[in-house]
Amino acid sequence: AQSVTQPDIHITVSEGASLELRCNYSYGATPYLFWYVQSPGQGLQLLLKYFSGDTLVQGIKGFEAEFKRSQSSFNLRKPSVHWSDAAEYFCAVGVNTGFQKLVFGTGTRLLVSP
């Protein structure tokens, strides 16, 4: 079955430091991969997506992610974290089960320390 694993439940990063959030997926076919962010009290917002082509994708708010097929990974990165980046981040894989849907990971909560 399709699944997404986000091994880190919480991560704390100092403001200005770099960030990497891990995501591993399990899916038999070529995956469609996504990162969403949920700020406190808000719904989810799409950060970036990978369908095909260049394995390094750029998103909004200065985020990027790299697809590595050999590692079944799609890690999210940002070179310098801002306090406003504190939020919960969800990785998702798009699957076709008769209709298209997203399977989400369990999320990683990012805390930013001053």
Add this chain to the structure above:
Amino acid sequence: DVKVTQSSRYLVKRTGEKVFLECVQDMDHENMFWYRQDPGLGLRLIYFSYDVKMKEKGDIPEGYSVSREKKERFSLILESASTNQTSMYLCASSRQGFDGELFFGEGSRLTVL
């Protein structure tokens, strides 16, 4: 600005009550979704609708039903609420076809006592 609006941000209901969660989108999207969000479990799909009056079960449809009488509105119904349905419910919409971009509402936090 595109918007998905969930009518109730916070609800408290008693076991056995019938609960309606309403969602309206103003983007003329064909697809609408109801997810449930629980700590440590992420988001799980309850139901999905790809057109008016059409619906598909998601991963956890038991105890829920849905209604889509108009394109812009998608309702989630708990016929007889139970305490294990205490959760955050998120509505989302997307364009026809699959580009993976879901637009989410702010969520409805339901507590069943």
